Amino acid sequence: MSKPTDYELYEQIRNKDKTALETLYNRYEKLLYSFAHRMMKDQQAAEEVMQDVFIKLWRGKGAGQYVKERGKFSSWLLTITRNASIDLIRKKKAQEVEWDQRDSMNEEMPGVEEVVTDKEERDQLRKAIDTLPDEQQRMICLFYFQGLSQREIAEKCEIPLGTVKGRVRLALKKLREHLDEKGGTTDE
Amino acid sequence: MNEKQCENVLDYLNEQLTEKEREEFEQHLRECPDCQAEVQELENLMGGIPAYMKEATPPAGMRERVLNDVFKDEENEHKNETEEKQAPVLSPKKPNKWKVWAGALAAGLLLSVGGNIFAGLQLQQLSSQNEDLESNLSDLQVALSKLEDRESENGDTMTPTERTQLASTGEAGSGVATLVDRNIGSELLVQVEELTQLEGDQVYQVWLIEGENPEPAGAFTTDGEGNGAVTFRIDEENQKSWDAIAITKEPKPNNQLPEGEVVLQAEL
Numbered sequence: 001m002s003k004p005t006d007y008e009l010y011e012q013i014r015n016k017d018k019t020a021l022e023t024l025y026n027r028y029e030k031l032l033y034s035f036a037h038r039m040m041k042d043q044q045a046a047e048e049v050m051q052d053v054f055i056k057l058w059r060g061k062g063a064g065q066y067v068k069e070r071g072k073f074s075s076w077l078l079t080i081t082r083n084a085s086i087d088l089i090r091k092k093k094a095q096e097v098e099w100d101q102r103d104s105m106n107e108e109m110p111g112v113e114e115v116v117t118d119k120e121e122r123d124q125l126r127k128a129i130d131t132l133p134d135e136q137q138r139m140i141c142l143f144y145f146q147g148l149s150q151r152e153i154a155e156k157c158e159i160p161l162g163t164v165k166g167r168v169r170l171a172l173k174k175l176r177e178h179l180d181e182k183g184g185t186t187d188e
Numbered sequence: 189m190n191e192k193q194c195e196n197v198l199d200y201l202n203e204q205l206t207e208k209e210r211e212e213f214e215q216h217l218r219e220c221p222d223c224q225a226e227v228q229e230l231e232n233l234m235g236g237i238p239a240y241m242k243e244a245t246p247p248a249g250m251r252e253r254v255l256n257d258v259f260k261d262e263e264n265e266h267k268n269e270t271e272e273k274q275a276p277v278l279s280p281k282k283p284n285k286w287k288v289w290a291g292a293l294a295a296g297l298l299l300s301v302g303g304n305i306f307a308g309l310q311l312q313q314l315s316s317q318n319e320d321l322e323s324n325l326s327d328l329q330v331a332l333s334k335l336e337d338r339e340s341e342n343g344d345t346m347t348p349t350e351r352t353q354l355a356s357t358g359e360a361g362s363g364v365a366t367l368v369d370r371n372i373g374s375e376l377l378v379q380v381e382e383l384t385q386l387e388g389d390q391v392y393q394v395w396l397i398e399g400e401n402p403e404p405a406g407a408f409t410t411d412g413e414g415n416g417a418v419t420f421r422i423d424e425e426n427q428k429s430w431d432a433i434a435i436t437k438e439p440k441p442n443n444q445l446p447e448g449e450v451v452l453q454a455e456l
């Protein structure tokens with residue numbers, strides 16, 4: 001018997017097949033959890049993200065609905081995990097701000113500076129990002145790690161709205177090239 | 189074909205579109221090869237990144253906890269739907285003439301309640317004579333997060349700001365009022381416990397009081413143990429400083445002025 005594809009599992013999940021969800025969970029637990037952990041830097045918060053992602057998937061509504069025109073299922077799953085992480089970071093940040101009795105909640109949140117400069121986390125991704133020009137680092141920070149809208153990125157970087165997409169795409173492309181070049185090797 | 193839609197690729201990927209915009213874009217995506225190519229390229233580029241992140245080991249028992257919660261969530265969803273239909277709650281959508289409460293709560297007017305204030309989510313700091321209430325606060329958090337879910341669907345955000353305890357005028361009951369700031373206006377949440385049982389058409393009615401003038405701010409009924417909760421939306425354009433909040437037992441729903449006795453209250 002061949003293993004069901006992700007898409008087959010997804011179709012079964014849409015029909016409320018619990019076993020299919022469990023199978024999909026087993027398949028992606030490690031990858032998604034590692035990702036969420038990297039974003040949240042906290043075991044419990046990472047688990048909350050996992051919960052959120054799988055509840056969305058099970059409900060199958062709104063952003064929890066996979067549209068096959070988006071391409072690979074696994075990439076989509078990572079995108080909703082990324083968005084769920086960013087959401088939770090925002091919520092937690094809002095609570096902290098509240099608790100600190102600061103008067104206004106601004107949009108500051110742990111961005112690439114915190115996510116990537118953490119000394120314990122000098123992984124390949126960090127190294128690859130470091131080699132990019134500042135502007136590209138910034139695009140990755142704002143779009144990928146902070147999940148900002150196109151307009152917010154344009155405003156922060158003071159660039160025309162119409163150029164944001166091209167710059168984000170270029171930055172991601174360069175990042176991938178650096179990552180792929182290094183492959184599995186570490187240069188230490 | 190539809191250039192306006194083609195500009196939404198990034199915001200689609202970052203879930204920055206409203207529900208309606210997202211649906212429209214997905215419709216467009218099915219028909220626009222350019223957008224398909226762009227979305228897929230970006231998703232592929234991003235999809236490769238996590239492989240280069242440091243691996244983390246899932247905590248013990250996470251699988252069971254996550255999956256249990258997922259399957260439990262489904263039951264809750266159904267349950268909430270029925271509960272919402274039954275509750276004779278004044279709809280937050282009701283066009284309201286009330287004014288906000290503005291910074292009044294935040295500005296320390298709660299101090300008049302005396303030591304019973306707590307901010308943010310520091311729920312543990314509830315005064316000790318209200319330990320029972322404390323256990324119910326998890327429900328309040330659930331209510332808050334439900335609200336939050338509802339709001340985030342609209343691209344709105346909210347933050348719980350202040351809570352105050354409602355004191356009983358007689359012997360029975362206690363409660364908590366919470367003000368939640370939203371992008372537009374605020375939301376008042378009231379949760380009570382151990383109120384006396386209602387009869388017939390009776391409801392518990394929340395009032396926000398300015399000077400001598402009470403204005404209705406949501407109504408609720410209680411369960412077998414006298415517990416109840418209600419949320420009420422306060423629009424931003426309706427600014428007002430409230431002097432007090434009170435809960436009365438009304439003979440019938442939708443009274444515009446109180447007829448019944450006050451059971452819980454707090455000065456603001």
Ligand SMILES: [Zn+2]
Nearest residue numbers: 193194220223
């Ligand atoms: Zn298009």
